[in-house]
Amino acid sequence: MSQIFKSPAAYVQGRGVADEIGTHAASLGEHALLLADEVVLGLVEDRVLASLEDAGMDASSVEFQGESSEAEVDRITEVVRDRGADVVIGAGGGKALDTAKAVRENLDGGAMVSMPTVASTDAPTSALSVIYSEHGEFEEYWFYNEHPDLVLVDTDIVADAPTRFFRSGIADGLATWFEADATYRSDGDNVVGGKPTRAGHRLARLCYETLREHGRSAVDAVERDAVTESVEAVTEANTLLSGLGFESGGLAAAHSIHNGLTQLEATHDATHGEKVNIGTITQLVLEGRDDAFIEDYVEFSREIGLPVALSDIGLEDPTDEQLDVVAEAACDPEETIHNQPFEVTPPMVRDALKAVDEIAERVR
Template sequence: MSNTMRILGAPNLYLQGPGAIERIADIVANLGKCALLVADPTVERMLTPQLTKLLTSVGVAFASAPLVGEVTPANVARLAGDHRADVVIAAGGGKGIDAGKAVSRAMSARLVTLPTAASNDGPTSRIFIFYDDDHKLLSAERVPRNPDAVIVDTQILAGAPRHLLVSGIGDALVKRYEAAQCVGAGRPNMFGGRATLAAVSLANVCEQVLREHAVDALAVAGSGKPDESFEKVIEACILLAGLGFEGSGLSIAHAMTRGLSALPATAEALHGRQVAYALLVQFVLENRSAAFMADQFAFYAAVGLPTSLAELGLPKPSADDLRTISSLTHKAPHTRNFERPLSEDELTEAMLQLEQMRQHSAG
């Protein structure tokens, strides 16, 4: 890679803890005078009363806009055309955060993210995904800069369903290993530069925190009562993973979402579950030892992550299914961020080898 510039991007402010949402009024008031909440209908109904009270108390005009359907260019254009705001509050899980980012870009508005579930590491990054109406991935897009503020209310997150945190753990777990491949291959990060020591360190620490605290954090997920392990895992899933992936780069685990989202059976799986499965395929391509794979399988079982296509919703993948996944993965840009060039056949063979490993370990 000819570019020797090291680049790290990050949100202007990150705030995490029980009751953090109470700080949103002053944060938004410093950014603009008119705020718009973008979220799915459930989250919009949940947050609108509280945000109305908080924001109007500091003189900020407030409105909300529910996203119905997928994060498509047409839906985003409609939301942006129906409203006016100089600050967008993007709230929810992956869909709500992505929709809010897209609307903020369309409006040229400032951006505050307010995750209500730690299902992915999108809240800190510039990146969002456009899908079609059938949830097939269309493109990875960017807002002009990282969010102005990320507000992580762990009391809200601790009330979210457990399976959403499992997805977030999966999305965060892959970052160390994708960073290592991207940096090792001399490929650019998400800012088009080299990774800083800080970004790689964050990706590494992220995995360490998950290994130590994920099981304990999952024990309180859904209770609405965050403890210290939960706080650490939330920081890993959102802040460490977000800065780690954007500053270091992605590889096979994320490239495979192009293929996995194209099959109806696996497209329904949450993003974090898709990339967690795909990381195991990446490990096969890296020729990891049997002992290493056994350790990964044990951790996946402890937190409830998928280790096979069957656990992603595709119990009997056909040859055509595997070819579809491999072909679209091979076309994905992140596939080039690997220690060697890969063929479609190698990707298919790695998936078959993983299936055989799982059958052998189960037997």
């Protein structure tokens, strides 16, 4: 199989760039539709529509209902068709952006713009959507041939968002390296349908190094709604480096365990990245990393406010039956956990999840 690397067509990041979206999007089409939830519309709608109209585009908006479900994709698709829009702009978190990508896929042509208002996941750059049930349970990935035509990240907006989302993005980005490295070592397949390139592998490593070097300072700055060079570095790592690293580098156990955790309703209040962090620690246990390595990772996670125990994501004293549900889902034949360079079985995952709690208790 060939090595494959793919990416969005353009990436723009900086303070105040929301006001420049028209300049960057005008060449993509004539009528843009902004998709965002009520809160995000209140933050960016006036600025974005004004910039698009100043650039000569027709522009309108539609409110996203909050879940990237098949039903919501179908609803928004009909709105886009009714209005004749040829550019779909998804603004907000990963679910809004994933919905916008799915809507673009349903259209005959057209462009898609990712405008994350939080640096909480690596969804903005990817050519896939994570589809959930209307109740928030993971269902499947939808893969596309086309990447976003533009990713635009306004770091003023990112820094003003709740710090929890910024931390969540760091967790998602940290996982990128461990999963890409596992895929590379196993000669597994990446997310874009090929073998990992060296570029994808090294970008995943750069993502990890950037987050370890700048993560603490960036979180401290965002706590004060400040934009510093560390915030810019971590925003790029959370969004661009992690996005390129996971797609072209590959996913492995951490995200499969996240998907398993979503099967338990108790975890639904935890963010994507928070559940992924538990998945990362579980992956490190599965890989047999030494105590010092895992404890260092847990200590760093705790320092920046990330969950390190199952109770931190809503699972207080889980039963073996609950852990078996997670483990069985994580080891589904279609899951990326099979990119680990060794066979992984549900009992191994269940026992590794138990070990996560023991490690968290020890590292205090």
